[in-house]
Amino acid sequence: MRDSSFPTIVHLGAEHCVTGSCHMLQAKGINILVDCGLAQGSDKVHPIRDWPLRASQVDYLFLTHAHIDHVGRLPELIKNGFRGEIIMTHPTKMLLPHMLQDAMHFSDLKDEEIGPLSRAIEDLSWGFEYNETFDLKQGIRFKLGRAGHILGSSFIRFESLDPPWSVLFSGDLGSKDTPILPDPDIPDACDLLILESTYGDTLHGDREHRMERLGAVLTKCLSDGGKVFVPAFALGRTQELIYEMDRLTSDSTWRKRFPKLTPHSRIPVCLDSPLGLEITKVYSNLKPYWDSEAKEILRTGDDPLDFGQLYAAVRFDDHARLMAMKGPAVIIAGSGMCSGGRIVDHLKDGLEDPRNDVLFIGYQAEGSPGRDILRNAGKPGGYVKLEGMRVSIRARIQTLTGYSAHADSRGLLEWVQSMPGKPKRIKLVHGGALARQGLAKKLREVGYQVE
Numbered sequence: 001m002r003d004s005s006f007p008t009i010v011h012l013g014a015e016h017c018v019t020g021s022c023h024m025l026q027a028k029g030i031n032i033l034v035d036c037g038l039a040q041g042s043d044k045v046h047p048i049r050d051w052p053l054r055a056s057q058v059d060y061l062f063l064t065h066a067h068i069d070h071v072g073r074l075p076e077l078i079k080n081g082f083r084g085e086i087i088m089t090h091p092t093k094m095l096l097p098h099m100l101q102d103a104m105h106f107s108d109l110k111d112e113e114i115g116p117l118s119r120a121i122e123d124l125s126w127g128f129e130y131n132e133t134f135d136l137k138q139g140i141r142f143k144l145g146r147a148g149h150i151l152g153s154s155f156i157r158f159e160s161l162d163p164p165w166s167v168l169f170s171g172d173l174g175s176k177d178t179p180i181l182p183d184p185d186i187p188d189a190c191d192l193l194i195l196e197s198t199y200g201d202t203l204h205g206d207r208e209h210r211m212e213r214l215g216a217v218l219t220k221c222l223s224d225g226g227k228v229f230v231p232a233f234a235l236g237r238t239q240e241l242i243y244e245m246d247r248l249t250s251d252s253t254w255r256k257r258f259p260k261l262t263p264h265s266r267i268p269v270c271l272d273s274p275l276g277l278e279i280t281k282v283y284s285n286l287k288p289y290w291d292s293e294a295k296e297i298l299r300t301g302d303d304p305l306d307f308g309q310l311y312a313a314v315r316f317d318d319h320a321r322l323m324a325m326k327g328p329a330v331i332i333a334g335s336g337m338c339s340g341g342r343i344v345d346h347l348k349d350g351l352e353d354p355r356n357d358v359l360f361i362g363y364q365a366e367g368s369p370g371r372d373i374l375r376n377a378g379k380p381g382g383y384v385k386l387e388g389m390r391v392s393i394r395a396r397i398q399t400l401t402g403y404s405a406h407a408d409s410r411g412l413l414e415w416v417q418s419m420p421g422k423p424k425r426i427k428l429v430h431g432g433a434l435a436r437q438g439l440a441k442k443l444r445e446v447g448y449q450v451e
Helices: 074-079 090-105 111-124 207-222 237-250 252-257 274-285 292-299 316-324 342-350 369-376 409-417 433-445
Strands: 008-013 022-027 030-034 060-062 085-089 125-128 133-135 140-146 154-161 164-169 192-196 227-231 269-272 310-312 329-333 357-360 383-386 389-392 396-399 425-429
Touching: 022 154, 022 164, 074 090, 074 111, 085 090, 085 111, 090 111, 090 125, 090 274, 111 125, 192 409, 207 227, 207 237, 207 252, 207 357, 207 396, 227 342, 237 252, 237 269, 237 274, 237 310, 237 329, 269 274, 269 316, 269 342, 316 342, 329 342, 342 369, 342 383, 342 389, 357 369, 369 383, 369 396, 409 433, 425 433
Parallel strands: 030 060, 060 085, 085 125, 164 192, 192 425, 227 329, 227 357, 269 310, 269 329, 357 396
Antiparallel strands: 008 022, 022 030, 133 140, 140 154, 154 164, 383 389
């Protein structure tokens, strides 16, 4: 029988899929929402009109980080009457306006609605520090821990002393040794752990191996004068890739391994993403939140988010020139799943050229064009539909899974095992069926109770 004093948890998105994260915690008459994200690909979320309560009845919205699949429905929530407090870390508060402005301009919202919604979100938003305990209402407290997924990402622990209970939402957890980001914090013990499982059945390569592969792939891809298209999420993945390309071109050890990638090669690396450029500037302004390695590189006079071969395509004219430019070149553009943005133009123009390569460094949701490219590449007559246009896949398709911003099955298991005490229960969310099943099996094998 369920303990009537324990909070009610209702999953409104990402319970059985990867995107559209949205979870409700109800306790002591307080309604707390954790994330309110957009679904991507074929993933689904519960429409706000079908929620068990009205948006105006939500007291608090906690945001684990600023990715659109965790924050993208915030404008809709405001339109439906939410006027509670929005709580997040200070870096997420800095990143949020850029992500939402971009999302709103590509939504069904009218231009005259965007300004008022942006101001309302800003007025309701509060930034908090990591690893400090803060009071809400009715004796409920919370603490934010570093999640290591992107700058500002957090896991959230809620607790009550009377009656005693604790619930921890992992948010999206990152891997150790991720560029720029401190490693995930060790979480406190809890009664219920709501744990992401995106890569619950997968192992990533280590960072050393990942950079070795990146250098080798780029060297091979550029040897025939083609272009390398990298669909990359503007927040997190783009900055991580820039950081490691800076290492390949600036660090003496890596330059010896991959001499064709040195500045003398004059191969341009073009960031063709207005949002990616904005987010990179914000990352540069968040240096106090960088890890010790990135800070040390900066102290030597090398900005790890900039290098001599890196060019910015700010205006559409710049984008048009990139489209007309011949290779070799590396072009980083959004969106990360090829569902919109400038990468679509590049793929429509270059996917049929066998001299070109597409380098996937992030998750491709089921139903997204990126997943279709991966599925159909190498098949006779393989093609993808991009904005209604059928495009044959003749370019080489490469994947570097080590660039995932999510912890793999080993990382998730180690993070759970780092807790000072075992959770009484674990609920797996934010993953496909195979990922959840694979992680549940590993957790049960070492004695955890998984729902």
